[in-house]
Amino acid sequence: MTPELERIIAAKEKRRRDLATLSFPEKVAIVVQLQKMVAPILLGRGRKVYVWQMPASNDQPVLANFPR
Amino acid sequence: MEKTLAVINELEKAGLLSRYAIGGAMGATFYVEPLVTFDLDVFVVLPTGPGGLLTLTPIYETLRARGYHEEGECVLVEGIPVQFLPAYNPLLEEALAEARETMYADVPTRVLRVEHLLAIALQTGRLKDHERIQLFLKEAELDHTYLAGVIKRHGLEGRWKKVRK
Numbered sequence: 001m002t003p004e005l006e007r008i009i010a011a012k013e014k015r016r017r018d019l020a021t022l023s024f025p026e027k028v029a030i031v032v033q034l035q036k037m038v039a040p041i042l043l044g045r046g047r048k049v050y051v052w053q054m055p056a057s058n059d060q061p062v063l064a065n066f067p068r
Numbered sequence: 069m070e071k072t073l074a075v076i077n078e079l080e081k082a083g084l085l086s087r088y089a090i091g092g093a094m095g096a097t098f099y100v101e102p103l104v105t106f107d108l109d110v111f112v113v114l115p116t117g118p119g120g121l122l123t124l125t126p127i128y129e130t131l132r133a134r135g136y137h138e139e140g141e142c143v144l145v146e147g148i149p150v151q152f153l154p155a156y157n158p159l160l161e162e163a164l165a166e167a168r169e170t171m172y173a174d175v176p177t178r179v180l181r182v183e184h185l186l187a188i189a190l191q192t193g194r195l196k197d198h199e200r201i202q203l204f205l206k207e208a209e210l211d212h213t214y215l216a217g218v219i220k221r222h223g224l225e226g227r228w229k230k231v232r233k
Contacts, residue, residue, distance in 0.1 A: 013206075019101035020207040025173055028069055030102040031094070038104050049106045050139060053147025054069060 029054070069108075071146035073175045075134075076110060084127050086113040089167035089178040091153070091185060096200055098170075099182040099208040103200075107142055107151045111180065113164050114154050124152050159184070159191055159222045182208045183215040190219070190227045201231055 001009075019030070035051045042049045079085050090098070092109025114122045131143050142149035155161045163184035170179055180188070186204045189197035204210065219228050 016101045017207060020099070022102075024098055024170070024179075025069070027097050027102045028094075028172075031097060031105065034102065034104045035106060039106075048140070050144070050149050051106075052069070052149075 069148060070173050070175045072108065072148045072150060073172055073177045075131075075136075075145050076150070077176065079127060079130065082130070083115060084130055085152075086115050087164050087167075087178075088112045089164050089180045091163070091180045091188065092151075093200075095180045095185050096182075096203070098179045099185070100203045101207060103203075107149050109151050109153055111153050111155055111160055111164055113161070122154060124154065127152055157191075159187055159218075162218070162221070163188065181214075183211060183218050186210070186215065187218045187222060187224055190224045190231065191222065193227065198231070 019027070022030070032052050032054050035049070039049050039051050076088055080088055088110050089095070090108065091111045092107065093103045093105035094108050097103050097105075112124075112127075114124070117123060117126075128138070128143065131145065132138075136143050136145050138144070139149050142151045144150075155164050163180045166184065167178040167180050170177060182204060186201055186208075189200050189204075219225055
């Protein structure tokens with residue numbers, strides 16, 4: 001493995017460890033963002049999924065449901 | 069999610085479930101990096117009904133009466149699909165009894181201990197469970213003495229040895 005590749009892998013692992021230390025609400029917010037990214041792909045494959053409706057800190061809905 | 073958890077807390081207070089804790093991918097996310105999931109898995113201990121019957125029906129009926137509707141295996145509670153899973157074996161019963169009390173923002177809730185999540189993944193044994201076990205080993209703070217006890221009590225030593233190879 002080249003030093004550059006080692007550096008990249010180490011950085012990725014550090015990022016994962018950092019993500020693991022976030023608070024539960026912060027992680028849930030990320031999960032919802034991931035749902036938004038993944039849902040169109042799954043819907044395209046015919047799988048029914050529902051993106052969570054989570055209010056933002058100012059109580060405004062930040063996510064809409066994907067059509068089902 | 070606060071509102072969803074508040075509704076589940078109300079179900080517990082009303083005696084429709086004896087105890088609950090978050091498990092599955094969201095339970096895992098409590099301990100490791102965020103994992104994509106579309107359901108909130110909630111493990112429950114159900115009160116024994118007439119004739120010793122354990123059923124989720126009273127929970128579903130109550131939620132329906134409050135205007136929440138079912139979506140496949142889940143009930144959509146305050147914008148989140150919740151899957152209620154009764155504790156169906158001694159490992160899950162122990163996991164629920166020893167679940168960790170925590171707060172989600174200002175709402176109290178419970179999450180299964182990471183050692184139990186790992187043992188449940190070992191017991192279930194699907195490909196995604198094996199991937200999750202690797203994540204727990206890499207990213208979570210495990211109490212290895214406690215984990216060894218769980219694995220031994222529930223006869224998972226053989227599976228654990230294979231994973232650790």
